[in-house]
Amino acid sequence: MRTKYLAFAILAILALAVSACGPTTVNQAAPVTPRTLNVSGLGVVYLTPDIVYINIGVNTQRENAAEAVEVNKGQTNAVIAAIKESGVEEKDIRTTNFSIWSNPQYDPAGQITGTTYSVDNTVNVTVRDLENLGDLLDAAVNAGANNIYSIQFDVEDKAEATKEARTKAVEDAKLEAQELAETAGVSLVDIQTINYYESNPTPYFEGKGGGGGAAMESAVPIQPGQLAISVTVNVTYTIK
Numbered sequence: 001m002r003t004k005y006l007a008f009a010i011l012a013i014l015a016l017a018v019s020a021c022g023p024t025t026v027n028q029a030a031p032v033t034p035r036t037l038n039v040s041g042l043g044v045v046y047l048t049p050d051i052v053y054i055n056i057g058v059n060t061q062r063e064n065a066a067e068a069v070e071v072n073k074g075q076t077n078a079v080i081a082a083i084k085e086s087g088v089e090e091k092d093i094r095t096t097n098f099s100i101w102s103n104p105q106y107d108p109a110g111q112i113t114g115t116t117y118s119v120d121n122t123v124n125v126t127v128r129d130l131e132n133l134g135d136l137l138d139a140a141v142n143a144g145a146n147n148i149y150s151i152q153f154d155v156e157d158k159a160e161a162t163k164e165a166r167t168k169a170v171e172d173a174k175l176e177a178q179e180l181a182e183t184a185g186v187s188l189v190d191i192q193t194i195n196y197y198e199s200n201p202t203p204y205f206e207g208k209g210g211g212g213g214a215a216m217e218s219a220v221p222i223q224p225g226q227l228a229i230s231v232t233v234n235v236t237y238t239i240k
Contacts, residue, residue: 014033036192037180037237041173043165046204049153049224052130055096056083056121056140057147065100065117072119072161075144082143083125084137092126122147134219138203155201162198165231169196173235182237192236201227 033218058075062068083093098121127133137148154229155161204226 008194022110022133023124031166032191033159035186035240037123037177037184037186037188037239039134039173039177039235039237040181041169041171041176041233041235043168043172043228043233044169044228045161045168046086046164046226046228047158047161047201049155049227050128050130051154051156052127052224053135053152054125054127054137054148055150056125056137056145057120057149059146060119061103061116063114063116065102065119068117068119069100072121076123078122078143079140079145080123082139087129087132088125088127088136092128093111094124095122097122097125119160120147130222130224133222137220137222151222153203153227154225155229158201161229164227165198166196167234169233170194172236173233177235177237179235186239189240190236192238193232194235196231196233198224199230199232201229204228207212 058072058079060068060075062071080093084090098119100119103116103118104112105116107113125157127136127138141149156160177188196204
């Protein structure tokens with residue numbers, strides 16, 4: 001009987017020893033979330049366009065599809081020749097559309113009385129001499145072009161302007177952060193994050209026109225205006 005009590009006492013001692021060696025839970029303080037200040041900055045640079053992209057096309061309608069294609073081909077070749085004679089290099093002329101479709105003709109009762117065929121041939125032209133743009137359009141129309149659309153002004157090299165816009169955006173954000181921190185009675189410490197967004201050049205209608213505006217009065221009047229390149233930055237500062 002004493003042996004059983006002794007064995008029980010030993011087991012109890014071992015259990016206490018094992019529990020004493022178990023993992024100990026230590027309460028640790030939660031990490032302190034740094035205080036931050038978020039600001040946005042905008043940088044804008046204005047440029048006068050030096051290049052333009054334009055679609056010039058020929059539409060032909062005939063009662064016979066083959067005849068419509070043949071006539072359109074002659075007109076389109078004449079238009080392309082006129083564009084080249086106006087100073088545009090061949091590498092800057094690219095066909096963007098050639099299509100043929102039928103146009104059924106109906107009488108008042110809704111019955112088909114005949115069919116005509118339309119042919120479209122469109123080229124996208126890159127014009128690098130904006131002073132000559134009005135004359136080029138006149139030459140294209142006189143050669144047979146009857147579709148001119150999608151005139152898009154641009155700046156060929158925007159690298160320096162974009163760099164300047166980025167700098168302005170960061171400076172704008174920094175100034176805003178300093179003013180807010182001073183007003184709130186805190187101090188800026190470090191920059192945590194910077195995100196930025198660059199927009200494509202957009203027309204700026206309050207600027208002065210240039211380029212094609214100086215063309216001869218007899219030519220088609222063209223006003224390139226100005227383009228605005230903008231960059232937006234979002235900056236997060238830690239504060240104390």
